[in-house]
Amino acid sequence: MKRYQKIIIGLAALSTMALGVGDETKKFEICKCGNFAEECSIPSFSLNVPSGMAGGAGGGYIGLSGITDKDDTDGGLSVGMGYGDSDKIGGTISLGIGSINPVDGGAFNRGSLNISAGHNFREQLIGVAVGMDNINIWHDNGGDHDTSPSMYLAVTKLLPNDTAPMVFTVGAGNNNFAKVNETGDKKDKIYPFVSGAIYIMPQVSLIADYSSDIVSAGVGLVPFPHFPLSVTAGVYDLTKEREEDKISFIGSVCVCFKL
Numbered sequence: 001m002k003r004y005q006k007i008i009i010g011l012a013a014l015s016t017m018a019l020g021v022g023d024e025t026k027k028f029e030i031c032k033c034g035n036f037a038e039e040c041s042i043p044s045f046s047l048n049v050p051s052g053m054a055g056g057a058g059g060g061y062i063g064l065s066g067i068t069d070k071d072d073t074d075g076g077l078s079v080g081m082g083y084g085d086s087d088k089i090g091g092t093i094s095l096g097i098g099s100i101n102p103v104d105g106g107a108f109n110r111g112s113l114n115i116s117a118g119h120n121f122r123e124q125l126i127g128v129a130v131g132m133d134n135i136n137i138w139h140d141n142g143g144d145h146d147t148s149p150s151m152y153l154a155v156t157k158l159l160p161n162d163t164a165p166m167v168f169t170v171g172a173g174n175n176n177f178a179k180v181n182e183t184g185d186k187k188d189k190i191y192p193f194v195s196g197a198i199y200i201m202p203q204v205s206l207i208a209d210y211s212s213d214i215v216s217a218g219v220g221l222v223p224f225p226h227f228p229l230s231v232t233a234g235v236y237d238l239t240k241e242r243e244e245d246k247i248s249f250i251g252s253v254c255v256c257f258k259l
Helices: 012-015
Strands: 019-021 028-030 059-068 073-084 090-098 110-121 128-138 150-157 167-173 191-201 203-212 213-223 229-236 248-259
Touching: 090 128
Parallel strands: none
Antiparallel strands: 019 028, 059 073, 059 248, 073 090, 090 110, 110 128, 128 150, 150 167, 167 191, 191 203, 203 213, 213 229, 229 248
């Protein structure tokens, strides 16, 4: 799907492994998993916005995400792993592969590398990360996809409470974070993004975010509390900012694992 170049649903996969629900009061804590049995995953806290929470060595994920409307369907595959120490400097390296729809020019005809680095401030429950997305590895020049990498800075704040914990992310980036219909050079411009999630249950989150002038909303689910599988579903472009003037449905499935 040419108009949806940046499928990053579930991008916070390794970040959610760095979070836990401390007890039945649903208070967040930043945790480091010592083995697979202790590995924890919470529902996603963003849809199209990168996370400020830093990953760390020993964790990995594989995810499938997609977008569909009445005219088109497409998606992408992502495989990633953490590195470093999130208490010092840690991050995530991932490979994104698209498209999975051969109708729009060929399956798996794009591959890009994504890298982030950051630090988690445990006492303040804040994560700060910088990253570079869409580093072109291979690309079918027959398409109109932008192959320019994007830089960003993201800050994520956890707000624990006894009723409905919340997570907020704010940040800014260039290129792919530009307004969806903007043309011209976007490398030297900065564009804001923001997301928020509220956890109505330990295994269910409600998410809303804004990026590239696009408003999206959805729900995050962890179907099995002791298995690191995360599912996200939502609607993309609620205000119909794109030239297509329509709302799309988005979703993802992601599994985290211990390396």
